[in-house]
Amino acid sequence: MITSRDLGWAAGFLEGEGTFRLRANLRRSGGTTEINATQVHREPLDRLRLLFGGAIYLRHRHPHPKSFSSRPIYNWYLSGVAARGLMMTLYPMMSSARKAQIRTALDAWRSRPGTGIRNRAKTTCPRGHPYDVTVHLRGGKQVRRCRQCFNASHKAWRDRQAAE
Numbered sequence: 001m002i003t004s005r006d007l008g009w010a011a012g013f014l015e016g017e018g019t020f021r022l023r024a025n026l027r028r029s030g031g032t033t034e035i036n037a038t039q040v041h042r043e044p045l046d047r048l049r050l051l052f053g054g055a056i057y058l059r060h061r062h063p064h065p066k067s068f069s070s071r072p073i074y075n076w077y078l079s080g081v082a083a084r085g086l087m088m089t090l091y092p093m094m095s096s097a098r099k100a101q102i103r104t105a106l107d108a109w110r111s112r113p114g115t116g117i118r119n120r121a122k123t124t125c126p127r128g129h130p131y132d133v134t135v136h137l138r139g140g141k142q143v144r145r146c147r148q149c150f151n152a153s154h155k156a157w158r159d160r161q162a163a164e
Helices: 004-017 043-052 081-093 096-111 116-120 147-163
Strands: 018-023 032-039 055-059 073-079 131-136 142-146
Touching (some): 004 032, 004 043, 004 081, 018 096, 032 043, 032 081, 032 096, 043 055, 043 073, 073 081, 081 096
Antiparallel strands (some): 018 032, 032 073
C-alpha cells in the first residue's frame, strides 16, 4: 500500500533526480511516456521500483581522463500506463519546471497518432461513413472500420484473388 508519505518522498526524489518525457521509439508510433532517475547509489531506486514498478539497469561508467570516478551508475525506468499514472499523481506536488515537463510529455502522448484518447472519440471514418464494425485481425488486434469501406476493400481483395 502506497502512503501519502511514500508519494511525498517520491515527489521530492524525482524533483531532484528524475526526468519526465516522451521517449521516441521507432517500433511504436510516436514513442512512450517515461519517468527515469539516475543514481550512483542503488537504494533509492530500489525503493522507487518497490513502490511503483519499473526496472533498474546498471550502466558501467567508463573513466574519463579528468575524472577519478569509475563507479557504476544505476538507472530506474518506468514507462507506459504506469508512468502516465504516476505523472498525474505526483503533478500537484512538483515544481513549476517539473510540471512543465510532465505537461509536455502527456500532451505529446495525447496528440500522437494511434493514441486511444484521440481516436476513441471519432465516430466516422475519413470518408464520412459511421464506424459500426470492429474487425478482429490476427494476433488479437482490433480495428474499427466502417461497414461500407470494409466491404469495398474486401470485394476488391476478392476480385484481385479471382483475377490471379
